[in-house]
Amino acid sequence: MLVVHSPLCLLHDPPTEILSGKPVPYKESPDRLVRVRNALSNDPQRKYELTAVDDGLDVLPDILRVHSEDYVVYLRRAYSDWVEEGGDKQGVLPESFPHPKLPPYKLDPAKMSAIARAGMHLHRAIDILSLLNDVGGYYCFDLSCPITEDTFEAIMASARVAVRAAQLLVDGTQSTAAPHGIFALTRPPGHHAGTGVCGGYCYLNNAAIAVRCLQDAVPAGTAKPRVAILDIDYHHGNGSQEIFYSDDSVFYISLHAEGDYPYFTGSSVEEGEGPGVGFNLNIPLPQHTTGDDEYLATLDLAGKAISDYRPDYLVVSLGVDTYKDDPICCFNLTTPCYSRIGARIRELRLPTLFLFEGGYCMEVLGENVKGVLDGFLG
C-alpha cells in the first residue's frame, strides 16, 4: 500500500492547549506522525511503500474548492499579524468568539473588504493587510488550535498529502483485483475544520479536499463520482458534516461518542438539508461502554448504508482515539479490533483513501493505525 507523507507536517508544534480550563502540553504532537510512520516503515513484510509528496505541489485551488478565501488568507496571515500587534510569540489563540445568542456576527466592513480583496489575489497579495489580529475568534471555535509561526506551512503540507494521495488513488483504480487503498499520513488532522473555521486540532479539512479531488478527476461530461466518507474518529467530524451537509454527491457517515467533544453536533437527527437530506448519517455511541463488539456491529450498519449509496470511492477519516487507553477519549476498543475494522472496510470492495485524523495514546498509535491498514490489505 502506498503511504503519502510530508516531513513538513512535523513543523506544527504548539507548546500547549487549554484542556479542562488549564494549559497542558499539546496532545496533537508531531511525534504522533513519527510513531505511525515508523510502525508502517518497520512492517516486517514491507507492505507499505512510503512516498514523500513534492513540496512544490500547488494545492491552493484544491483547498479553495472547500474553504473560503478569507479563511485561507486568515490562516496565512494570522501569526505575523498577531505578533506585529504584540501577541504572544507562542502563537495565535483567540479569546473572543461570536456567539449564536449574540447575533449578528458583524466584522468591521473595511476589514472584511480588505480581506476579500486579499483573498481574490491570494497568490501575490497576501501582504496587503495587517488587520486580522482581532478577528481570530471569527475563524476558530475552540482553544485547541493555536496558530504558530510554522502552522501554515504544516497545514499546507497536510493538504498536499491529501491531494497527492487522492491523485494516486485515481491513477491506480484502473487495475483492480483486490480493492485498492492508499493511506494519506495527514497531520495536522482535518475533520473538525469547516468551510471557514478551525478547531479540534484541525485547520484545513484534508478529507474534504481529497473528496473534491476525487470528484474533479474525471473528464468533462462524465458523471460526477459519488463519494462516501466513513468517519471512524472518536469525535464527530463537525467540519466534514458542515462542508457536505447539502450535497447529495457526498455521503458523510460518522461513528462517534455521544455527548463528548465537539458537543453541539453529531446527533442522529442531523440528516442533511436541501438536496443533501438523507446523505448525512450520524451514529452516536455511548461513552465508557462501547467496546469492540458494539463498535463492530455498528460499523456493519454503516457498511450497509455505504453499499446502498453505491459510491465510486470511499474516504475513511481514520482516527484511532477510540482506543481504550486514549488520554482524551472514553471508548474501550482494543488493539486487535483495529484489524477487524480494516477487514470490514475491505469487504466494501471500494477504492479507498484513508486519511489520518485523531489518536493520542502514543504507545500504540502506530500499531493501531497499522492494524486498520493490515486488515484492509487482508
Ligand code: Q9C
Ligand atoms: N474535554 C481530533 O481527534 N479538545 N480532535 C477536547 C475534551 C479537543 C480532537 C476537550 C479535541 C479535539 C482530530
Ligand code: ZN
Ligand atoms: Zn478525534
